Amino acid sequence: MKSSSPILVALLLSTYQSFSQGRIIFDNQVAASLNAPIFGPEVESPMSDWANAKFGNTATGSPAGTQIYNGSLLTGLTVSFWAAAGTGITDAHLLTQGNLTSTLVLGYFSGANVTFPGLPASGQATVQVRVNYNPEVNPWDFGEGYVAVSPLFVANLSSIGTLASELRSFNAGWRDGSTLTPFPAPEPASIGMVGLAVGMMLLKRK
16 A cells, blocks of 8 residues: 655645634633632722723732722623734734634633634734623723723634633723723822823913
């Protein structure tokens, strides 16, 4: 029996690679290795901080972190998953949505092995988890139809799916409209300084 032609093998391999797509497994509760629930806005904080965007695991998360959230766990909202090939991407508008979504139940969503058309079957990708706005479930819409978005982070691509192990907790809050990435609300002292400066300018004009 003759062995397969090297040309035929190369052709089959190239065909497989052209049809294979990058997959990433998203899950925010994986036994003891990953525990990263998603929280609502800081409604129990001072009024100036109620939409402060936070990210990072709490002391009871896994891996354990130092972040403290005052909002309740989000529930009943759709979670979508986004990615773009490569690292170093800072604008989330460049990401493409995957083929699956999930639903939050008390801060957690079921694992989803998400396919991203156009992404290679190997390598790394910049990814983001977004919580979609639903007026029937919650009153907060922080722009572009999302209640909360995670920071951009890097995950490994695979033709069978690799866990996005760098996912961490985040909450609903302000974001940069130009990049669709979260940012903390200004400190109360900073807000006061801005108000003082504006007041002084108005007095000078009189």
